[in-house]
Amino acid sequence: MLKHAKTMMLLVCPVFFIASAETARSDTHVKEDNTERSFLVSDYEQRAISGDVSAQLALGFLYRGSASFGRNDEESVKWFRMAAEQGNAEAQVRIGDAYFHGTAVTQSDSEALSWYQKAAEQGHPLGLAFLAEMHEFGYGTEENQESAIEFYQAAGDQAPLWAQIRLAVLLVFGDSSEEERQLAIETLIFASDLGDAEAQNNLGVVHHRGLGVPVNYAEAEKWYRKAAEQGDALAQNNLARMHETGTGVPVNYTVAEKWYRMAAEQGYDIAQNNLRWMHEIGAGVPIDYLEAEKWYRKAAKQGYGLAQRNLAQMYVMKSRMWMQIAKTNGFQEESLRTDRLGPSRTIDRSVTAKLAQQCIASEYEDC
Numbered sequence: 416m417l418k419h420a421k422t423m424m425l426l427v428c429p430v431f432f433i434a435s436a437e438t439a440r441s442d443t444h445v446k447e448d449n450t451e452r453s454f455l456v457s458d459y460e461q462r463a464i465s466g467d468v469s470a471q472l473a474l475g476f477l478y479r480g481s482a483s484f485g486r487n488d489e490e491s492v493k494w495f496r497m498a499a500e501q502g503n504a505e506a507q508v509r510i511g512d513a514y515f516h517g518t519a520v521t522q523s524d525s526e527a528l529s530w531y532q533k534a535a536e537q538g539h540p541l542g543l544a545f546l547a548e549m550h551e552f553g554y555g556t557e558e559n560q561e562s563a564i565e566f567y568q569a570a571g572d573q574a575p576l577w578a579q580i581r582l583a584v585l586l587v588f589g590d591s592s593e594e595e596r597q598l599a600i601e602t603l604i605f606a607s608d609l610g611d612a613e614a615q616n617n618l619g620v621v622h623h624r625g626l627g628v629p630v631n632y633a634e635a636e637k638w639y640r641k642a643a644e645q646g647d648a649l650a651q652n653n654l655a656r657m658h659e660t661g662t663g664v665p666v667n668y669t670v671a672e673k674w675y676r677m678a679a680e681q682g683y684d685i686a687q688n689n690l691r692w693m694h695e696i697g698a699g700v701p702i703d704y705l706e707a708e709k710w711y712r713k714a715a716k717q718g719y720g721l722a723q724r725n726l727a728q729m730y731v732m733k734s735r736m737w738m739q740i741a742k743t744n745g746f747q748e749e750s751l752r753t754d755r756l757g758p759s760r761t762i763d764r765s766v767t768a769k770l771a772q773q774c775i776a777s778e779y780e781d782c
Contacts, residue, residue, distance in 0.1 A: 463494060471498035472506055479509075488519035499530065504539035507531075511545060515554070524555030535566065543570035544578035551581065560585060580606050580614050587617065587626055596627040607638060615642035616650035623653070623662075632663025643674060651678035652686040659689075659698070668699030679713070687714035704770055736770035743775070 459477070462470035475495035480486035492513050498506035511530035514523045528549050534542025547566030550559045567574065567582035574582075579602055586599035600621060606614035619638035622631045636657055642650030655674035658667045672693045678686030691714070693699055694706040 463497065466501070468498045468501050468503050468506075471495070471501075472503060475506060475509060488513075492519040499533075502533075502537075504534040504537040504542060507534040507537075508539060508542045508545065511542070515545075524549070526555075528555035535569075538569075540570040540573035541575065543567070544574045547578065548581065551585070560589060564589070576606055576609070576611065577613070580611060580617070583614075584617050587621060593627070600627050607641070610641075610645075612642040612645040612647040612650065615639075615645075616647050616653065619650065619653060623657075632657070636663055643677070646677075646681070648678040648681040648683040648686065651675070651681075652683055652689065655686070655689065659693075668693065670699075672699035682713075682717070684714040684717040687717075702769075704766070704773065739768060739770075740775060 456474075456477070459470045459474050463474055471494045475491050475498065478487040478491035478494065480491075492510070495506045495509040495513070499510045507530045511527045511534065512518070513520050514530065515527035516522070520526075528546070531542050531546040531549060535546045543566050547563045547570065549555055550566060551563035552558065564582065564585050567578055567585070570578055583599035583602040583606075586595045587603070591599070600618075603614045603618045603621065607618045615638045619635045619642065620626070621628060622638065623635035624630070636654065639650045639654040639657065643654045651674045655671040655678065656662070657664055658674070659671035660666070672690070675686050675690040675693060679690045691706075691708070694703045696702070700706075
């Protein structure tokens with residue numbers, strides 16, 4: 416699986432409002448604005464160099480990027496660091512972000528964790544939320560769901576929506592009380608109604624599995640679809656699974672293949688493994704062993720054990736394919752007898768023959 420992509424809050428620095436709302440301006444106005452901006456930067460820098468934390472923080476946001484100033488990550492991190500080292504919690508969060516994403520510094524989860532911890536100790540809600548996320552996914556520390564829940568809860572109502580959703584997910588699927596689970600479901604409903612895809616997918620799972628509510632496949636399909644249409648890979652895989660198995664909807668392999676493919680192309684390993692199965696047995700698509708193998712490989716390279724097992728089995732079939740091709744070309748050496756490869760009760764020998772035919776027909780290109 417790919418490393419979790421952290422949802423970032425976009426905070427507007429309240430200290431300055433520089434960009435003009437006009438779309439076209441005269442050269443005279445541009446020169447005036449450039450002069451004004453230069454004066455503003457100079458004023459901030461003088462104050463920042465003298466140790467003014469608010470000026471350091473303002474410069475950090477300013478160089479982080481705006482319509483007027485462009486982006487300078489090195490300068491942004493420099494000023495944020497100066498403010499952070501003076502104990503400013505907001506700046507500590509921003510330095511943590513820089514280390515987490517490797518922005519103008521060497522990427523380091525442990526350094527990110529350290530700065531988030533400093534901000535969290537001051538009660539900064541975003542610092543607490545990011546610290547919780549680090550513990551939830553094991554970035555820079557051991558994975559610890561209990562600590563994650565503790566930090567998410569400490570962030571409280573001031574936490575960004577993504578953090579409230581993560582807390583809800585941990586409570587819904589974890590060992591929580593019925594009261595906690597119901598509150599968590601309410602959070603998922605609220606976020607889903609706002610259009611959040613992660614919340615919609617998890618609300619679908621709640622209805623699909625009957626977690627704190629009666630099983631309702633129609634509701635599950637509805638929320639999966641809303642999230643899937645926004646590009647959520649997990650929801651696309653879940654929706655595909657419903658159509659593949661006929662859970663709450665008629666079996667439709669063509670629809671299942673479509674959603675599996677959309678999730679697989681985003682790199683979701685479980686969907687990649689599911690998609691290979693569709694191509695291997697010809698469910699909704701023509702049988703295509705090479706396409707199946709391609710998706711086996713993609714999922715296996717991400718460490719998905721089932722795909723790795725399936726890929727190994729595919730290699731056994733391909734080894735038999737080459738034995739078959741050797742025989743077709745007249746090579747009958749006793750050591751190449753296919754029954755010397757060992758037991759193969761789970762291997763369909765007709766598949767080997769089809770692979771051999773496909774390979775020969777393509778002049779050994781599609782092998």
